[in-house]
Amino acid sequence: xxxxxxxxxxxxxxxxxxxxxxxxxxxxxxxxxxxxxxxxxxxxxxxxx
Numbered sequence: 810x811x812x813x814x815x816x817x818x819x820x821x822x823x824x825x826x827x828x829x830x831x832x833x834x835x836x837x838x839x840x841x842x843x844x845x846x847x848x849x850x851x852x853x854x855x856x857x858x
């Protein structure tokens with residue numbers, strides 16, 4: 810945030826510019842959690858059976 814703020818001269822503009830990367834990062838985290846839960850379920854099922 811600091812680098813973007815310094816480059817643009819405005820904290821508000823820096824927040825607006827970095828909104829898209831933050832949203833994409835959040836989506837990636839949610840997708841990885843979804844696949845992780847599926848993988849964990851498979852491992853636990855194999856360990857039990």
